[in-house]
Amino acid sequence: SSELTQDPAVSVALGQTVTIACQGDILSGYYASWYQQKPGQAPLLVIYGQNSRPSGIPDRFSGSRSGNTAYLTITGARAEDEADYYCKSRDGSGSPPLYVFGPGTKVSVL
């Protein structure tokens, strides 16, 4: 099985840019998707595919990939972006496909 790793926590000053990493061998072949979760709320998809945003997600959220690492970037962080962010991808290339979440990164906006 694969594993996804994320930094436990990052902080960003209001209006600045923060990039969250998600590392895993499987990411060299499959995209990660990214989910935002605020306290007491269900997760919300923010990035999927190569760099696609669902309707309603602000364009300050973007995604990228390099090698076996996926990145979520928030450009011009706002107070409402303070949340936990989880990446998700396939758990290996076997069949049937299984999936796994990263452990999450807590983003604090200072």
Added chain:
Amino acid sequence: EVQMVQSGAEMKKPGESLRISCKVSGYTFTNNWITWVRQMPGKGLEWMGRIDPSDSYTNYSPSFEGHVTISVDKPRTTAYLQWSSLKASDSAMYYCARNALDGSGSFFLDSWGQGTLVTVSS
């Protein structure tokens, strides 16, 4: 508008059975797999398994296989997660989510239910 509405909070005793539900609307039920996700108190998200509503094919994470059952009722456009014998360690929030396919052959979860809190305590 896609909606996924889950059943309400449950309080059960160890050993009891339970089935929670996820009623979907706003799209063709059989077009998208549905995944269940567990979140234990203060912890991260865990992928439990998923079902193809068109034929009820399921696949489970090894961590959950044999302990939970995922099913659907097509006429009711509802997915279910059930336990035959709950443990205290099953206490968690459970989410259902709709799957969609990205360009690499991987699925992402584009719409989520509000969550069902399950508490198992003697």
